[in-house]
Amino acid sequence: xxxxxxxxxxxxxxxxxxxTGSWRSERPEYVRRMPPCNAACPAGEDIQGWLxxxxxxxGGYHSAWRALVAVNPLPAVMGHVCFHPCEExxxxxxxxxxxxxNAVERFLGExxxxxxxxxxxxxxxxxxxxxxxxxxxxxxxxxxxxxxRGHHVTLRERSKQPGxxxxxxxxxxxxxRRTLDAEIERITALGVQIECGQRVGSLAYALQEGAFDAAFxxxxxxxAHHIDIPGATAARVIDAVAFxxxxxxxxxxxxxxxxxxYGGGDTALDAARTAARLGxxxxxxxxxxxLAGAPGAQEDPGGEAPPAPQEPVVVYRRTAERMxxxxxxxxxxxxxxxxxxxxxxxxxxxxxxxxxxxxRLDEQGMPQPTGELxxxxxxxxxxxxxxxxxxxxxxxxxxxxxxxxxxxVNEAMMTARPGLFAGGDLIAQERNVAVAVGHGxxxxxxxxxxxxxxxxxxxxxxxxxxxxxxxPWYFTDAxxxxxxxxxxxxxxxxxxxxxxxxxxxxxxxEARRCFSCGSCFSCDNCYGVCPDDAVLKPGPDGSPYAxxxxxxxxCGMCAAECPCGAIAMVPEQT
Amino acid sequence: xxxxxxxSPQAERRDEGLRFYQTGTFAVGGRLLAxxxxxxxxxxxxxxxxxxGHRACQGCGEALGARYALDAALRAAGGRLIAxxxxxxxxxxxxxxxxxxxxxxxxxxLFANAPAVASGIAAAxxxxxxxxxxxxxxxxxxxxxxxxxxxxxGMFERHDDVLYICYDNQAYMNTGVQxxxxxxxxxxxxxxxxxxxxxxxxxxxxxSAPLIALAxxxxxxxxxxxxxxxxxxxxxxxxxxxxxPRYLHLLVPCPLGWGSEPSETILIARLAKESGxxxxxxxxxxxxxxxxxxxxxxxxxxxxxxxxxxAHLFADGGREDVIDRLxxxxxxxxxxxxxxxxxxPLAGDLLGAPAPGELDDLSGxxxx
Numbered sequence: 001x002x003x004x005x006x007x008x009x010x011x012x013x014x015x016x017x018x019x020t021g022s023w024r025s026e027r028p029e030y031v032r033r034m035p036p037c038n039a040a041c042p043a044g045e046d047i048q049g050w051l052x053x054x055x056x057x058x059g060g061y062h063s064a065w066r067a068l069v070a071v072n073p074l075p076a077v078m079g080h081v082c083f084h085p086c087e088e089x090x091x092x093x094x095x096x097x098x099x100x101x102n103a104v105e106r107f108l109g110e111x112x113x114x115x116x117x118x119x120x121x122x123x124x125x126x127x128x129x130x131x132x133x134x135x136x137x138x139x140x141x142x143x144x145x146x147x148x149r150g151h152h153v154t155l156r157e158r159s160k161q162p163g164x165x166x167x168x169x170x171x172x173x174x175x176x177r178r179t180l181d182a183e184i185e186r187i188t189a190l191g192v193q194i195e196c197g198q199r200v201g202s203l204a205y206a207l208q209e210g211a212f213d214a215a216f217x218x219x220x221x222x223x224a225h226h227i228d229i230p231g232a233t234a235a236r237v238i239d240a241v242a243f244x245x246x247x248x249x250x251x252x253x254x255x256x257x258x259x260x261x262y263g264g265g266d267t268a269l270d271a272a273r274t275a276a277r278l279g280x281x282x283x284x285x286x287x288x289x290x291l292a293g294a295p296g297a298q299e300d301p302g303g304e305a306p307p308a309p310q311e312p313v314v315v316y317r318r319t320a321e322r323m324x325x326x327x328x329x330x331x332x333x334x335x336x337x338x339x340x341x342x343x344x345x346x347x348x349x350x351x352x353x354x355x356x357x358x359x360r361l362d363e364q365g366m367p368q369p370t371g372e373l374x375x376x377x378x379x380x381x382x383x384x385x386x387x388x389x390x391x392x393x394x395x396x397x398x399x400x401x402x403x404x405x406x407x408x409v410n411e412a413m414m415t416a417r418p419g420l421f422a423g424g425d426l427i428a429q430e431r432n433v434a435v436a437v438g439h440g441x442x443x444x445x446x447x448x449x450x451x452x453x454x455x456x457x458x459x460x461x462x463x464x465x466x467x468x469x470x471x472p473w474y475f476t477d478a479x480x481x482x483x484x485x486x487x488x489x490x491x492x493x494x495x496x497x498x499x500x501x502x503x504x505x506x507x508x509x510e511a512r513r514c515f516s517c518g519s520c521f522s523c524d525n526c527y528g529v530c531p532d533d534a535v536l537k538p539g540p541d542g543s544p545y546a547x548x549x550x551x552x553x554x555c556g557m558c559a560a561e562c563p564c565g566a567i568a569m570v571p572e573q574t
Numbered sequence: 575x576x577x578x579x580x581x582s583p584q585a586e587r588r589d590e591g592l593r594f595y596q597t598g599t600f601a602v603g604g605r606l607l608a609x610x611x612x613x614x615x616x617x618x619x620x621x622x623x624x625x626x627g628h629r630a631c632q633g634c635g636e637a638l639g640a641r642y643a644l645d646a647a648l649r650a651a652g653g654r655l656i657a658x659x660x661x662x663x664x665x666x667x668x669x670x671x672x673x674x675x676x677x678x679x680x681x682x683x684l685f686a687n688a689p690a691v692a693s694g695i696a697a698a699x700x701x702x703x704x705x706x707x708x709x710x711x712x713x714x715x716x717x718x719x720x721x722x723x724x725x726x727x728g729m730f731e732r733h734d735d736v737l738y739i740c741y742d743n744q745a746y747m748n749t750g751v752q753x754x755x756x757x758x759x760x761x762x763x764x765x766x767x768x769x770x771x772x773x774x775x776x777x778x779x780x781x782s783a784p785l786i787a788l789a790x791x792x793x794x795x796x797x798x799x800x801x802x803x804x805x806x807x808x809x810x811x812x813x814x815x816x817x818x819p820r821y822l823h824l825l826v827p828c829p830l831g832w833g834s835e836p837s838e839t840i841l842i843a844r845l846a847k848e849s850g851x852x853x854x855x856x857x858x859x860x861x862x863x864x865x866x867x868x869x870x871x872x873x874x875x876x877x878x879x880x881x882x883x884x885a886h887l888f889a890d891g892g893r894e895d896v897i898d899r900l901x902x903x904x905x906x907x908x909x910x911x912x913x914x915x916x917x918x919p920l921a922g923d924l925l926g927a928p929a930p931g932e933l934d935d936l937s938g939x940x941x942x
Contacts, residue, residue, distance in 0.1 A: 015627030015668070015675035023632065055606065473844065473870075474600045512606070524603025528615040528803060529840060531638035533626040537618050551626035555633035555829075556837030563601060569837075 020532060024554030026569045028526075028547050033518030033565060037101060039464040040089035042434040043078065043141075044441055045071045047086055047101055048519055054104060054511040055521075064511075065108045065117060072437050073144035074137060074183050076113055077166060079106020080175045080497070082434045083326045091517050094467040095475060100502070100510045107507035113182040119190045123150035128451045131156065131210055133200050133393070134218035136164020137433045138424025140184065141440025142216045142447070143192040149448045153192045154210065158199040160249075164220050165425070166433065168245040169267070171274045172495040203420075204396045214419040214447045217407070218440065219393065221425040225385040232349035232381065240271040240384035252278050256379025260354060262346055263384030264316035264323040266432075269333045271382045272312040276336055277495060279311070311337040313376065317345045317359050317367040332498060346381065347373065354378045389426045412456035413443035421447055465518040469565035474523070475515060520544060520566040526558035602803055613807050614645045621648045621677055628675040629667040633836025635826030635843065636664055636714070636741045639800045643739050643824060644710065646807040648678060650814030651708040656695055657681070660688035660713025660722055663748040664741060686721045688713045689729040692736040700735070708814065709735065715742040715756035719783045730790040730819045737813050737820045740783055743828035751831040755780045758851070759903070760896050761883045763831070773886050777899060784855075787821035791860035794820040798854060800827070801844035805866055809856060825852050833882020845877035850904035853911040855919075862919045865911050874901045 004011070035048040046067060053064035068075045082102055090098035111117075128151045132139045135157035143153045161167055162184050166175060188194055200206050207215055224239035238253060240263070246253055259279070261272040314333075316323060319342050323330065334340075341356060345367070348355040353375045359367035394400050394407070399416035402408040406427070413421045423439025425431040446456040502510065522544045527537045532551050535558060539546030547558075559567040603616025614620055623644035630637035648655050656679045659665045665682045668675040683691050692711030699707050711729070713722060718740040729736055745763045746752040753763040759777040766775045787795045793816045798806040806824070813820040827834060827842040834842050846852040847866065851874055854866035875897060878884040887893045912919040 010672040013673045014625070015629075015673045016625060017673060018627040018629065020627060020629070476600070522603075522605040523601035524613075524616040525601050528602030528613065529638065531630060531634045531641075531839070532628070533622050533624070533641065548626065553632045555839075556835075557633055557638075557839060560837040561840055 019550045020553050021534075021548075021550045024549075024552055024572055025574075026554045026556065026571055027549065027552065028554070028556065028558050028567050029570050030520060030543070030545065030547075031518070031566060031568045032520075033469075034462040034464045035517040035519065036089040036091055036464040036466075037086035037099075037517075039461070040085045041438075042085065042430075042432070043072045043082075043437040045086075048514065048516055050108070051099070051101070051104065051511045051514040052516060052519070052521060054108065054508070055514070057508045061108060061111055062117060065112045066120060068105065068108060069112075069144075070120065070148075071441060073141060073187055074109075074166075074433070074437060075105050076109025076179045077137070077175060077183055078433060078437065079103070079109045079501075080179065080499070081166070081170055081432075083328065083432060085434075089464070091465065091467045091470060091515055092475075092513060095472055099513045099515075103502045104507050104510050107502045107504070109183070110179070110501050113179065119186050120148065122148050122190060125152070126150040126451065128152065128213045129154070129211065130447060130451075131206060131212040131215040132218065133203065133206075133215065134158075134164060134220055134424065134426075135162035135184075135194060135196075136218055136220050136424055136436060137166060138220075138426075138436035138440040138443075139164065139216065139218035140187055141437040142218065142421075142423070142444045143194075143440075144187050144190065145441050145444030146216075146447060147187075147190045147192050149444070151448070151451065154212070155192055155194045156198040156200050156206075157194060157196045160197055162194050162196060164218075165222070168248045169222075169241065169270070170433075171244065171247070171270050171277075173273070173277065173498050174270070176497055200393045202396060203393045207420075213451055214421065216440070216443050216447060217394075217415075217420065217422040217426060218424040218436070219389055219391075219426045221387045221389040221431065223388045223390050224383060225387065226383065227385065229346055229354075229381065230348040236349070236379065237381050237383060240267045240382050241387055243271055243382055244274060247274055247278070255279075255382075258377050258379045259312040259382065260346075260376060260378040260380070261312055261314045261382045261384055262316075263386070264314070264318065264325060265384060265386065266325045266329055267387070268314055268316070268382075268384035269325050269329045269338070271384050272314050272338045273333055273336060275312045275382065276338060311339060312382075313339050313341060313378075315341045315344050315346060315354075315356065315376070317343065318361065318365070319343060322361075322365060341376065343367065344374075345369070349378075349381075350375070352377055352379065354381065387425075411458050412446035412449075413439060414446060414450070414456070419450060465565050470515060470517065471561055471563050471565075474525070474563035516564045516566075518565050520562075521564060523563060525561050525563060526567060529557050529561045531555065531557065600802075600804070613803055614649050615642060615803055615807070621645045621653070623648055623677045624668060625675050625677050627673070629670065630663070631828075631830050631836070633829045633834075633839045634663075634667075635800050635828060635839045636743055637667070638839070639741050639806075639824045639826040640664055640712070640739075642800065642803060642806055643712075643810055643822065644678065646810035647708070647710055647737065647814055650811050652706070654707045655679075655710060656699075656707060657710045657712060658683070658688050658691040658695060660711075660717030661685035662714035662717050662746075663743070664712070664714060666748050685717055687725050688717060688722055689725040689736070689738055692738065693725075693729045693732065693734040696735045705735075709737070711736050711738040713740060714747070715740060715744060715783070716746045716754045718742075719756045719781065720754050723783075723786075726821075727786075727790065730787065730792050730821070733792075733818050735817050735819070737810075737822065739822045739824060741824050741826045742783075743826050743831060745828075745831050747828050747831040756783065758900075760878075760887060760900055761832075761881075762886060763883070772893075774884075774896070784821065784823045787823075788857050788860060790819070792819040792821060793817075793859055794857070795823075796821075796856040797823045797825070797852070799825040799843040799847050799852065801840045801847060802854070802866065805854065812856075831883070833885070834880055838880060842877065842880060845872055845880070848872050849874045849877045850908040850913055851877060851900070853907045853913060855911055862911070865913060865919060867915045868908070868913045871914070874904050 037047040050064040050067040053060050084102040086101045087098040092099050130146050130151050130153050132143045132155045143155045146153045163180050222241050224241045259275045261268050343359045344356040347357040356374050358370045358372040360370050362368050407422050409422050413423050415422050421443040423443045424436040428435050449456045527535045534548040534551040536546045536548050556569050559569050603612050624641040659682045688711045692709050696709045745754050745757050751763050752765045757775045760774045762773040784797050794813045796809040827839045829836040847854050849872050856864045887896050
């Protein structure tokens with residue numbers, strides 16, 4: 001027994017002997033929740049994850065890029081052409097403006113090309129052989145994922161060069177070919193064997209002849225819908241897919257001076273904007289003349305300059321609001337002087353003029369004819385009325401083509417024939433690069449499971465984090481860095497990129513605007529605000545924090561003050 | 575005065591070129607911050623001067639505020655700090671015999687005498703030539719604003735070298751939520767209930783301890799809340815650079831006495847400041863030097879409705895007249911202290927304190 005002063009009966013002790021954790025009815029738990037950007041990304045990217053890496057700047061860009069290409073082998077391409085549904089879902093919209101995710105992705109993709117960053121190392125060879133048909137984004141994405149998982153991939157492409165619609169559909173002003181080439185080169189560097197100029201006439205034969213263990217079909221959709229325009233000669237009508245394909249191959253057809261594009265999708269706008277850029281090169285044609293007496297639905301393009309007479313006219317049967325084209329592309333087309341005839345269909349051709357019929361929208365928003373006719377001078381009509389897949393390679397495969405004439409797949413992207421998977425424009429409702437990349441990745445995961453005899457993974461869809469789940473006090477208002485746009489006048493006659501890559505400091509600024517919805521970003525708030533000193537930093541196992549449950553009273557302050565909703569209060573089991 | 579008032583700690587950090595829009599400006603720490611930009615509370619080996627196992631209620635603002643303030647003072651004092659504590663919640667929940675939660679030399683004597691005990695410690699240290707050891711006196715609003723005010727005033731006027739910190743939770747919470755002179759008008763306590771059938775403290779009573787301290791023209795007076803850690807730590811650090819009497823008045827919401835959610839303690843403190851009801855300012859030598867500007871202004875209603883001590887203002891048709899009077903009080907603070915961005919405190923309004931320019935005119939003359 002130790003010596004104690006007079007009248008002192010107990011040794012001095014620490015309150016640490018008093019385990020206040022027994023007061024608790026709820027305990028805080030660190031969680032990872034689905035950020036809305038990730039939930040909205042058709043390619044399945046972990047956007048919050050790679051933005052977190054990029055926030056560090058410097059070496060963080062490389063780790064961000066590696067996180068990016070673990071999911072998507074085409075970040076620079078996607079940075080150019082994706083319509084970024086992630087940004088529409090971004091919680092930051094409720095504070096100021098969405099994080100410029102697309103611009104940061106593009107910066108990282110271009111940075112990787114500039115610095116020659118190496119692809120990740122593939123897994124041990126599995127000895128399995130997979131055939132991928134079509135080298136568009138879906139095929140390339142699947143090939144990349146399969147090669148990373150150690151499978152031998154043969155990629156067959158009908159055209160002279162790989163890339164599919166990225167090369168032959170998307171105009172160069174939206175996607176520079178050096179960017180596309182660099183990212184495809186990286187895929188071949190991983191060991192993917194790309195065979196161009198190899199049309200697969202019969203898939204059944206190709207599978208048997210090549211002794212493939214599985215196949216992924218990414219045939220795309222490039223057979224244009226056609227309509228007959230009474231009175232039009234075939235020479236003056238061209239479909240948009242063929243026009244863009246020929247332009248991409250450097251064999252742009254002579255269209256004449258007054259070009260009319262018929263349709264309202266992204267392809268229609270791509271065709272119109274491409275024709276506008278070619279217009280200046282058609283020097284053999286007479287000088288432009290005004291569209292005299294153009295009646296009615298001619299719309300004011302707005303902006304500082306009126307449309308030059310030679311700019312293409314887009315004829316669409318519904319209105320701008322109901323146009324399937326992406327609003328950003330519509331805005332850029334308008335800036336470039338493309339004009340529009342809304343609520344119009346082409347009824348006939350008469351000499352050098354088209355006869356348009358005015359439409360009106362019924363209660364369902366469907367266009368109905370009015371019988372009112374008007375004329376529009378035109379040297380050429382580009383039809384952009386949608387595309388269908390060419391299914392002839394699938395002849396002889398039972399059940400792969402459904403009763404509706406389409407290729408049907410299950411949740412694992414597999415067709416009715418075991419081992420045969422499909423994705424991309426071939427099956428998609430919404431046809432774009434991001435959806436195709438997502439299809440390729442999901443199919444590759446399923447193919448990998450199929451080849452290894454595992455259950456094929458389904459896609460989980462957890463509830464994304466809402467703005468109300470965050471504590472926005474901790475985020476400062478900061479305007480978004482918008483990638484500088486080429487001056488309109490410079491854009492008209494060239495195929496230079498319209499949206500430029502963010503400078504490094506702007507990209508860093510943009511990445512740091514991310515709220516990190518649902519994922520801890522190590523801000524120390526929980527550690528700081530606990531009145532009971534019951535948060536540990538660092539936590540065990542390298543995690544940033546842990547709750548000291550011996551002392552946590554369950555007040556919930558850490559959860560309430562977590563900026564990003566990464567702490568949940570869970571009832572204690574009594 | 576306006577130029578000086580803009581030099582809030584937040585403004586200074588902006589000037590440093592911090593552009594961490596995800597975090598860093600308002601959060602406790604952040605992996606992207608340089609070491610010197612991090613708070614004491616973000617350090618993995620912070621002192622935790624009030625350690626775990628104490629018996630404060632869930633979500634106690636006072637326990638949080640005491641750790642915030644004393645950890646910052648400990649850092650400023652190089653770990654050589656003695657605390658004298660008044661009777662109150664903070665003393666009771668931290669030191670049930672024989673346990674102590676304190677990780678620094680700490681003494682409790684009586685309810686009324688914490689400032690005098692602190693003065694005595696400072697005098698003893700001076701006598702021993704130990705001026706490297708610093709002294710903090712601390713107590714709740716009861717021990718400071720009511721019971722210990724005479725001792726505090728004496729500590730101020732004798733110019734004793736003590737930082738006194740008042741943890742203001744606006745009533746006697748430890749004994750069952752009785753009214754103090756810091757209880758705001760309209761708030762219900764156990765001893766305001768019977769008043770005229772209208773539960774809630776009367777208007778026109780109570781006193782402002784920070785303004786009383788300001789009237790002593792001591793070197794440093796500041797207010798702060800547990801909702802703005804960067805601001806609080808900066809003020810403690812600045813106070814510790816100064817010798818002589820210093821006063822820090824810290825608003826610490828009390829979930830028990832205020833009837834608020836334990837998880838909302840920081841939110842409530844934030845709303846007290848953002849509504850203008852609790853002005854956060856800093857005064858040097860008797861003159862306001864800086865105010866923390868309102869960042870996202872809210873009506874007082876947003877602050878009041880989260881607390882059951884104001885529930886009678888919203889029940890049975892509500893008491894719009896009382897809410898309006900509280901809003902008017904907040905609006906008066908906003909004008910008087912210049913709480914909105916771009917505004918300045920009313921020169922001369924606060925106790926007739928001269929503005930810095932006026933001080934120059936008085937050079938050579940002895941201030942009254």
